[in-house]
Amino acid sequence: MYLLYTVVASLSVFLVLKWMKRRRYFTELKRLDGKTVLITGGNSGTGKETAVALATRGARVIIACRDPEKAEEAVREIKLQSRSFNVFHMELDLANLRSVRDFCKKFLQKEKSLHILVNNAGKFMLPGYKTHPIKTGQCSIMPRSCHVMHFPTESSSGMPGILDWTDDGFSMCFGVNHLGHFLLTNLLLPRLKECAPSRVITLTCSSYKYQKLDFQDLNYNLLPFFTYCRSKLANIYFSQELARITEGKGVTSYAVHPGFVQSGWTCHFSFLFRMFMQVIMWMFSVPCEIGAQTVIYCAVSDEAAKHSGGYFVDCQPATLRPFARDAGVAKKLWEASERLVKLA
Numbered sequence: 001m002y003l004l005y006t007v008v009a010s011l012s013v014f015l016v017l018k019w020m021k022r023r024r025y026f027t028e029l030k031r032l033d034g035k036t037v038l039i040t041g042g043n044s045g046t047g048k049e050t051a052v053a054l055a056t057r058g059a060r061v062i063i064a065c066r067d068p069e070k071a072e073e074a075v076r077e078i079k080l081q082s083r084s085f086n087v088f089h090m091e092l093d094l095a096n097l098r099s100v101r102d103f104c105k106k107f108l109q110k111e112k113s114l115h116i117l118v119n120n121a122g123k124f125m126l127p128g129y130k131t132h133p134i135k136t137g138q139c140s141i142m143p144r145s146c147h148v149m150h151f152p153t154e155s156s157s158g159m160p161g162i163l164d165w166t167d168d169g170f171s172m173c174f175g176v177n178h179l180g181h182f183l184l185t186n187l188l189l190p191r192l193k194e195c196a197p198s199r200v201i202t203l204t205c206s207s208y209k210y211q212k213l214d215f216q217d218l219n220y221n222l223l224p225f226f227t228y229c230r231s232k233l234a235n236i237y238f239s240q241e242l243a244r245i246t247e248g249k250g251v252t253s254y255a256v257h258p259g260f261v262q263s264g265w266t267c268h269f270s271f272l273f274r275m276f277m278q279v280i281m282w283m284f285s286v287p288c289e290i291g292a293q294t295v296i297y298c299a300v301s302d303e304a305a306k307h308s309g310g311y312f313v314d315c316q317p318a319t320l321r322p323f324a325r326d327a328g329v330a331k332k333l334w335e336a337s338e339r340l341v342k343l344a
Contacts (some may be wrong), residue, residue: 025290026297026315032059036113036195037299038188040064040092040181041121043074046203046258049292050118054299055082062111064092064103065121094121094180095166097341104187114191116299119181119202119235123172124228170340171221177231182238183341189251196250197305200242201298204255206313208233209321213329218336236311236320237330238337243309244327245334252308254298259314261291 037054041047042063055061055078063078065071071089078087090107093099107114166175185200192198211229214220221227239255246253297315298304310317311324323329338344 026293026301028300030057030300030302032057032116032300035059035115036111037061037116037118038064038107038114039118039120040094040184042078042118043067043070043089045288046261046291046295047118047120048074048078049289050120050295050299051078051087052081053292053296054116055079055084055087057300058084058086059116060086061088062107063087063089065089066091066093066095092184093167094176094184095123095172097166097168097180097183100180100183101187104184107188108191111191113195114188115195115198117185117188117192117198117200118295118299119185119200120295121176121181122203122231123176165221169219171219171227173224173227173231174219174221174234177228178234178238179337179341181235182337183343185238185242186338186341186343189246192251193246193249198251199299199305200239200251200253201295202235202239202253202255203295204235204239204257204311205229205232206257208236208324212323213237213333215332215336218340233324234333236324237326237333239311240309240325240327241330241334244330247308252305254304254308255311256294256298257311257313257318258291258294259286261286261288 032054035058037051037059039047039051039054039061040063042051042061043065047063051061051063051074061078061084063071063074065074068089068091071091075087075089079085090103091099092103164172166172166180168175168179170179181202192200205228207225207229209229211226211233213230213233220230236255239253242251243253294312294315298312301315304310304312307317311320312318335344
């Protein structure tokens with residue numbers, strides 16, 4: 001009898017988990033011949049699956065990432081899976097604003113068009129980057145974060161610790177997830193306008209709902225999960241404000257939550273932590289190919305084009321919490337970001 005109860009309970013749990021992970025699959029085969037696509041972090045995970053799907057539809061796909069060797073390997077795999085030779089890579093380090101500026105300069109010289117920009121790359125509680133003090137002058141803008149500079153990045157148990165800093169002195173999550181993409185998009189925006197209709201897709205996460213932005217401490221870097229949540233909320237505000245300022249100019253903007261995706265972010269941690277997270281991801285997360293479907297939907301679908309500034313989950317518009325729809329906060333963040341990356 002106990003064996004029967006165990007079997008029934010196990011089957012019930014399996015079916016519930018399968019129901020929880022159900023997702024729509026975008027099947028529209030609209031061609032993208034003649035279109036140029038740029039995907040940050042396109043060498044792995046959701047970004048790589050997006051690259052495969054868009055290259056399959058005939059687009060010229062450029063993946064931008066930090067590691068040239070990994071990029072070359074990813075390009076070979078994307079070409080093989082998409083059966084397209086129109087896939088390339090360029091070096092970009094979003095944790096370094098000079099690298100972002102150099103990348104944009106080279107991109108604009110080399111590429112005469114840009115129709116779809118996918119801001120996919122991101123950091124999530126990753127240790128292992130160099131630590132250094134925040135540059136003089138930034139502490140007056142973000143004072144509280146200056147007190148956490150010397151915390152370790154990873155505990156002795158291999159569990160996630162305090163995030164490190166970018167080369168410009170920003171917390172890794174805020175610097176890469178928001179500021180790096182903010183500067184990248186702004187520098188490429190004239191080309192996007194020239195090639196209208198064009199689209200900007202920024203990946204975010206439903207965890208945005210657990211935090212609010214503190215403009216006295218935008219560089220918050222104390223609790224890694226909260227740091228990540230704030231950066232994802234910043235992505236949403238950025239997407240909304242971008243939609244507002246480009247309204248009527250042929251550029252549309254979308255914030256996408258791909259779901260909780262099975263990715264390789266745990267590779268930086270201890271064996272035990274990786275094994276634990278593998279079990280959790282198997283239970284609750286979806287494959288990268290499924291996670292990429294909403295990104296592909298926003299890049300391709302004519303229906304998505306009607307919802308510029310929207311937040312998308314599972315290939316359809318979703319409702320944000322009221323505080324995440326505050327146009328005043330979105331504009332304030334945009335203006336603050338312009339100052340931080342020295343665009344203003």
